[in-house]
Amino acid sequence: MLGKPFMPWQQYVADVVLEVGPSGRLVYDEFRITVPRQSGKSTWVLAKAVHRASATDFFGARQRIVYTAQTRKDARNKFEEDFAPDIEAARRLKAVPHWGNGNEHIRFPNRSRFGIESTTEKAGHGGTLDEAYIDEAFAQVDGRLEQAFGPAMITRPNTQTGVISTAGWLDGSPYLGVKVAHGRRIVEAGEPARVAYFEWSAEQDADPFDRAVWRACMPALGFTIDEDAIAAELVRFESSPEGLNGFRRAYLNQWVPKGSPEEAAIPPEAWAACIGSPGLIVGAPSFALDVTPDRSAASLGVAAGRADGRTQVEVVQNGCGVSWVVPAVCDVLSRHPGSAVTVDSGGPAAALIPDLEAAGVRVSVIGMRELGKACGAFFDAVQNRTVVHLDCPVLSPAVAAARKRSLGDSWAFTRKGGADISPLYAVTLARWDLASQPAVDVAGSVW
Secondary structure (H helix, E strand, O other): OOOOOOOHHHHHHHHHHOOEOOOOOEOOOEEEEEOOOOOOHHHHHHHHHHHHHHOHHHHOOOOEEEEEOOOHHHHHHHHHHHHHHHHHHOHHHOOEEEOOOOOOEEEOOOOOEEEEOOOOOOOOOOOOOOEEEEEOHHHOOOOHHHHHHHHHHOOOOOOEEEEEEOOOEOOOOHHHHHHHHHHHHHHHHOOOOOEEEEEOOOOOOOOOOOHHHHHHHOOOEOOOEOHHHHHHHHHHHHOOOOOHHHHHHHHOOOOEOOOOHHHOOOOHHHHHHOEOOOOEEEEEEEEEEEEOOOOOEEEEEEEEEEOOOOEEEEEEEEEEOOOOHHHHHHHHHHOOOOOOEEEEOOOHHHHHHHHHHHOOOOEEEEOHHHHHHHHHHHHHHHHOOOEEEOOOOOHHHHHHHEEEEEEOOEEEEEEOOOOOOHHHHHHHHHHHHHHHOOOOOOOOEEO
16 A cells, blocks of 8 residues: 565564464564664554554554654654655545644544554553564664553553664663564574564674675565665775774674774684584583673572683573572572572672571672783683683673773773673683682583
């Protein structure tokens, strides 16, 4: 009806997102879509919103749909330049745009309403809501929109929230970063979920000059954009302040630091060279805990020796807030009798020490001097490829976002922007504790 037939990727996403379960209700409450720029996500959003507003037999009349972008101004521009003209051209819809300042929306004959919303703390409050779009989610600093939309949807059937964006910056897109990490986890787990997650992106070590890479991760290539246009964009980004990182984020949909790669505390190529497969573990593992300065997230890391002489590091658990930490540590350490958890005595995680000890957890603390040594030793281990990681979806972004800060005569990791680097600190401290333990000759096991 809008005169814009779907590309294959758009049709695929629509088919999954609108799946109806045995109960006759939509299977998914939330969908997340992350694709390169110029892939056609705005066209998809408009079609999905119009379907919601028009499919009266399934959804009912008077559906309320809201759209948000980076700012309210950006959302209005999207309505004026893209959404309203396409809807007005589809005369069969008989939908009418209204442009009253602060009340911009498109009204449908069945009294459904598709409008815009701000991104402030007061967004979405008042009335009921059936569908919400958080577009350009890389620009959101927190979950305020979700917190506002949720209560407005609670009494309505078949509600859906869409989080849609190109990849964010590793050091500046905290909200989307959590959404992507969680989405990847639920897909890898393969278990039924109420969230549908879609991602088209290149591998982190992919060559941005390789056209085969473009064809593998750009779902609109060959439909609405061509390779010559992408090649021109590559040349343009090479001479921009963002450099190739700008191209990689925009067109390969990769999470990269906003600055130059050499600013990272750990060189990306060195970290990529340490990716490996699970190995034969010997000896007891070491565990460590870290919390972000604002206490918005925490990570439990583990390090263990391998039969090949290297150290394997992993993130056992990474989650929002700190309420989950003590029960999770107790659960993990109960399966490793005699183990302790290492904590930086001067860091945010130190506030959890009394609760951990009260729960019977043995805590090992390190001070500022040891922290600097631990960070330096982890850096050396990566450079020398004596550490192995499994390219964890929360650890690798943390490594890419980490920078160096002075710490007396040494240095420690620090974050740039709102990035969560607690996964990096957790495995760094775990590795330091493991290296400090006396060698034990025990039988190996696959871990």
